[in-house]
Amino acid sequence: MSVDATTVRRIAHLARIAVSDAEVPHLQGELNAMLAFVEQLSEVNIDGVEPMTSVTPMEMKKRADVVNDGEIADVIVRNAPDTADHFFLVPKVIE
Amino acid sequence: MTDLTSLTIAEAREGLASKSFTAAELTDAHLAAIEAARVLNAYVLETPDRAREMARAADAKIAKGEGGPLAGIPLGIKDLFATRDIRTTACSKILGNFIPPYESTVTSQLWRDGAVLLGKLNNDEFAMGSSNETSCFGPVTNPWRREGSNTTLVPGGSSGGSASAVAALLCMGATATDTGGSIRQPAAFTATVGIKPTYGRCSRWGIVAFASSLDQAGPIARTTRDAAILMRSMAGHDPKDTTSVDIAVPDYEAAIGKSVKGMKIGIPKEYRLDGMPAEIEKLWSEGAQWLKAAGAELVEVSLPHTKYALPAYYIVAPAEASSNLARYDGVRYGLREPAKNIIEMYEDTRADGFGDEVRRRVLIGTYVLSAGYYDAYYLRAQKVRTLIKKDFEDCFAKGVNAILTPATPSAAFGIGEKGGADPVEMYLNDIFTVTVNMAGLPGIAVPAGKDTQGLPLGLQLIGRPFDEETLFSLGEVIERAAGRFTAPRWW
Numbered sequence: 176m177s178v179d180a181t182t183v184r185r186i187a188h189l190a191r192i193a194v195s196d197a198e199v200p201h202l203q204g205e206l207n208a209m210l211a212f213v214e215q216l217s218e219v220n221i222d223g224v225e226p227m228t229s230v231t232p233m234e235m236k237k238r239a240d241v242v243n244d245g246e247i248a249d250v251i252v253r254n255a256p257d258t259a260d261h262f263f264l265v266p267k268v269i270e
Numbered sequence: 271m272t273d274l275t276s277l278t279i280a281e282a283r284e285g286l287a288s289k290s291f292t293a294a295e296l297t298d299a300h301l302a303a304i305e306a307a308r309v310l311n312a313y314v315l316e317t318p319d320r321a322r323e324m325a326r327a328a329d330a331k332i333a334k335g336e337g338g339p340l341a342g343i344p345l346g347i348k349d350l351f352a353t354r355d356i357r358t359t360a361c362s363k364i365l366g367n368f369i370p371p372y373e374s375t376v377t378s379q380l381w382r383d384g385a386v387l388l389g390k391l392n393n394d395e396f397a398m399g400s401s402n403e404t405s406c407f408g409p410v411t412n413p414w415r416r417e418g419s420n421t422t423l424v425p426g427g428s429s430g431g432s433a434s435a436v437a438a439l440l441c442m443g444a445t446a447t448d449t450g451g452s453i454r455q456p457a458a459f460t461a462t463v464g465i466k467p468t469y470g471r472c473s474r475w476g477i478v479a480f481a482s483s484l485d486q487a488g489p490i491a492r493t494t495r496d497a498a499i500l501m502r503s504m505a506g507h508d509p510k511d512t513t514s515v516d517i518a519v520p521d522y523e524a525a526i527g528k529s530v531k532g533m534k535i536g537i538p539k540e541y542r543l544d545g546m547p548a549e550i551e552k553l554w555s556e557g558a559q560w561l562k563a564a565g566a567e568l569v570e571v572s573l574p575h576t577k578y579a580l581p582a583y584y585i586v587a588p589a590e591a592s593s594n595l596a597r598y599d600g601v602r603y604g605l606r607e608p609a610k611n612i613i614e615m616y617e618d619t620r621a622d623g624f625g626d627e628v629r630r631r632v633l634i635g636t637y638v639l640s641a642g643y644y645d646a647y648y649l650r651a652q653k654v655r656t657l658i659k660k661d662f663e664d665c666f667a668k669g670v671n672a673i674l675t676p677a678t679p680s681a682a683f684g685i686g687e688k689g690g691a692d693p694v695e696m697y698l699n700d701i702f703t704v705t706v707n708m709a710g711l712p713g714i715a716v717p718a719g720k721d722t723q724g725l726p727l728g729l730q731l732i733g734r735p736f737d738e739e740t741l742f743s744l745g746e747v748i749e750r751a752a753g754r755f756t757a758p759r760w761w
Contacts, residue, residue: 176643178637182637186633186637187633189636189640190592190620190633190636191596191599191613191617191620192620192624192629192632193614193618193621194621202630202633205693206630206634206637208692208693209584209634209693209694210634212581212584213584213585213647215577215581216578216581216650216651219578219650219653219654219657221650221653221654221657224653224656225653226649226652226653226655226656227652227653227655227656228652229513230659230710231469231513231515233470233515236509236516238509247371250371254368254369254371254602254604255601255602255603256600256603256604256605256606257606263601263602265601265615266609266610266611266615267611267612
């Protein structure tokens with residue numbers, strides 16, 4: 176399988192990465208090189224094989240559903256580019 | 271007094287205990303070495319004040335007889351590990367000036383045991399790369415050069431800063447991470463020892479995520495003993511990482527020097543690639559003979575799905591990366607590009623903040639997870655992964671204790687030499703290491719010789735799940751037979 180220019184633009188939008196028209200052909204070439212490389216997987220017989228979900232055979236530990244941290248709003252917002260009163264600010268979403 | 275920076279961790283530990291020198295002196299010697307080696311670009315942040323403060327604290331504890339197992343040992347930390355109040359960037363522009371308000375579990379255990387932080391080490395952006403050329407802080411230089419040449423070589427990646435700093439005596443050991451070979455390949459390129467433990471052995475909490483089902487932390491050091499010492503402090507169960515395993519951490523150092531007599535060593539025929547350089551082939555059989563001379567038994571084994579590991583990895587890893595990296599949106603931390611609406615803000619921030627390799631992997635990962643392609647790519651790759659793991663299980667079920675392979679298909683290459691036209695050319699570097707991540711197994715790279723141009727080459731040992739001890743025992747046999755290799759200082 177290979178991707179065309181429209182698909183490259185669509186993927187970039189899904190990934191929320193701006194891509195200029197000038198970059199599309201180059202990206203398309205790179206993505207197709209990767210897709211050509213992984214194409215060889217189609218020759219593997221995977222009939223009846225379970226997909227891997229956990230590499231270590233262990234039961235995932237569960238923790239008690241309790242609040243064990245918090246009251247640190249100052250710390251949480253400290254690295255944010257724009258905040259007000261412990262809220263993260265973003266460009267206007269609702270008109 | 272001999273140069274303190276050339277000591278091993280084990281030697282420094284003795285010197286500190288016998289009061290031959292202080293932790294403060296040991297740290298100062300390293301800080302001076304770092305300053306004199308900035309041309310290597312191994313450190314992206316030096317923390318001399320913090321280092322001196324931690325060294326003084328270690329001296330006080332040692333004086334009271336309360337020094338921990340790593341008291342006063344100066345280390346470098348890969349910039350993928352969150353360090354409290356110290357800038358952590360994963361060497362990506364998108365994290366900007368991120369100052370974590372928390373400490374990764376692995377590094378907190380090192381500080382608990384008395385280690386000293388010298389600074390943060392360079393790596394490929396988000397650990398995506400095999401040459402350390404994708405870092406937003408620029409490439410790292412390998413202290414090794416070809417004989418009679420001053421061409422600048424890469425230290426490998428993604429833990430290139432860690433490997434370069436350890437090889438150039440800019441720290442006594444370093445933390446690193448390995449998703450497809452990022453500890454073992456740079457270790458092989460710099461004549462250092464690097465171990466990727468079994469998936470689940472070290473907590474991933476506080477380590478910037480790349481591909482969560484593959485990422486594992488581990489040490490890079492100058493000897494197998496030093497790697498074992500660091501490993502013991504780094505490993506252990508952590509309730510904050512549900513994939514970390516709750517089993518006792520052994521005294522890895524006790525495995526150093528232990529007899530390997532009677533152990534079965536698998537030599538996988540699928541690792542004998544067409545066109546493999548004769549010197550790699552020679553190194554591999556030499557390594558096998560060293561293990562045989564130490565009493566191990568060599569057996570040919572088959573891992574039939576080996577060739578599919580790398581293509582399956584280049585579906586699984588980018589898929590997980592595209593999901594993990596969705597968090598970098600310019601809202602809660604890091605870079606933000608101003609825009610008139612929120613979608614453009616996301617798109618411009620991510621376009622500006624991610625480098626080319628990261629963007630490529632996020633895009634391919636998004637594609638293989640997108641509607642209509644999930645089954646053909648991602649699901650198929652996860653099934654192939656099951657088969658890769660089964661190959662190893664079948665092999666271990668036949669009584670094989672460990673598998674010996676080359677660590678890399680070549681020695682270190684020049685900056686800008688690979689992957690320019692086709693990204694796959696760079697990916698092939700991980701052909702011998704990536705299987706281990708796909709199967710969640712432990713793997714160690716140990717320096718074993720040099721190529722015809724005088725560059726170091728390494729061998730890899732792959733172990734059974736949670737049997738890192740056998741790798742340390744076998745690794746030390748190779749180390750003893752091959753000798754140690756030190757880069758001549760030119761910087």
